[in-house]
Amino acid sequence: MPENLKGLVGPEQQFKNYLSEGKFMIQRCKSLDKFFFHPRVAFPGTGERDLEWVEASRIGTVHSTTCNRRLPEKGGDFNLSLITLDEGPRMMARVEGTEPDKVQIGQKVKARISILNGEPAVIFDILQG
C-alpha cells in the first residue's frame, strides 16, 4: 500500500461500493485460504495482507435470531439475526419474508441486496426446501 493511501478506498468503503453495484463481496486471505467478515485491512489475529475480494455464495444459516419490538407507528417489530455464511464468517443482518418472531436457528437463508434507511444492505430470506 502506498503510505499516503491516495487513489484507493478502504475496505469498508469498498464493501459499500460493491453493494451499490449489486454485489455482496467478502474478503479472503489467499495464503490462509480463509474468508473473513467484517472487511479489514489485514486478516484478523495474524495480520496477513494478501487479501482478495470474492463474491459471496449468499447462502448461510441462522446462528441466532431475535424479534425487536417496536411501535407500529415507528415501523413495527423487526427481525435481527446473526447469520453464519457458508464460507464461514458470521454477520449481523435481518431475515425478512416471514414474521420477525418466526425465524428459527438453523434455518438456511439466502442473501439479497436491498435498501435499508437509504443505503444498500444485505438482507436474508428463508430458503425453502
Next chain:
Amino acid sequence: MNQNDINNLRGKTAVVGLAESGCGMASGWSAMEIMANSVHDALDDAGIKLNEVDGVFAATAFHSMAAMSLSEYLGLKPKFADGSQIGGSSFLSHILTAALALDAGLINVAVVAYGSNQKSIGGFKTISEAMPYEAQYEPRMPVTAYALAAKRYMHEFGASREDLANVAVSARDWALLNPRAYTYDKGPLTIEDVLSARPIVDPLGKLDCCLVTDGGAAVIMTRSDRAKDTKNTPIYLLGAAMEHHHRMVSEMPDLVRTSAIDSSQRAFKMSSYKATDMDTIQLYDAFTINTLLFLEDLGFCKKGEAIELVKNNNIGPSGSLKVNTNGGGLSCVHPGMYGLFVTLEAIRQLRNSAGDNVGERSGGGWIDNAKLSVAHGNGGVLSSQVTNVWGVSETL
C-alpha cells in the same frame, strides 16, 4: 517475569473506603456532582484526606475524559490517572491498574469512581459510537446483543424463558432485604411476572433487563502496609484479571462462552483460591442471561448446568449460592455502568462480616462469616470481562 509470576499483585493493595451516592433518582444533580459526592463520602469512610489522593480512575457515559474531568472537579493534581473505557467492567479494570500503579510506587492513594444521572435526565445514556456493519440494521443495543446470546443459549442447552426468569426472581428476593435497593419496597417477583412483562427484544422482556437508575460510587485503594492504619477493615485484592475477545456481538466468537472463562481463571489463580471457595458471588447482571453465563464461565458449574443451578431460588437468600446479594443490576441499582456496584457489594459483605457498620439489611441479607468474595464485571455486549477476588486479612 512470566505467567507463573502473576501472583505478585496478590494482597499488595486493599480497598479502605467506599461509598455510593444518588442511587435511584437524583433529580437536580449532575453526573459529575454525584460522582464527586461519592468520592468525598468514600474518603470520609476511609478517614483519608482529599489531598492525599494522587491516583484518579474514572469512566462514565457523560465524560469523554472522565479521569481528567473528575480530577479537575475535585481540585486534584494526580500523578497517575486512567479513564479507560471498556464499558461497565471499566472499574474492575481500573482497580487492576490502580493496584499496579500503587505496587510500583507511582501513587499512594487511588480513587476509582463513577457517576450517572441518566434516569433523571431521560433514560439509558451511552457515548458508544454506531457499530459499522451492525448499525444499519438498527439493533437496540445493548439489549439486542444479549437477546441474541440468550436465544442461542436456549437453543444449545434447552433453556426456557422460565429458566432465565429464575434469575430475576432471586435477584428481587435479595433486594427485598436491602434498604439501599431501588426495588426494596416493590414486593417480590413471580416467574409469571417476568414472563408476562412487556417484551423488549425476544426472548428478553422488561424484567429480564436491568434497572435504569441514577447513581454514583467510589472506592479508595492503598498499599496494604498503609491499609492497616485506616479506620475500617481493609479488604485485600487477592486476584485480578481481564480479557476481551470482541467489541460487536456479530464478532463474538461463541455467543454462549464469554472471555470471563479466561479472566476468572487467571484471577482465581492469582488469588490462590477457586470459585467454590467464594463466600459471596457478585456478577454483573445487566440481563438475566448474564448470571447463567457467568456462573458457568467463572466455574461454579459446567456449561449448560446453570439452568439447574438457579432453580428453586438456589441463588436467592435461602439458596446455597450467595449470588448478587444486593439485588444486582436487575433489582438493586443500574445507573448505566454497574461495575463499581458489583465491587461495593463484594467488599461490603466482607466488611460487614468483619464487624464494620456498612448499613442495615433484613434477615439473611448479610452473609455470615464471609471472608472471600468474587466481583465480576462485564462490559459492552458480553465483551470485556474483568474478575476481581477480594478477601479479609486472614485470607492473605
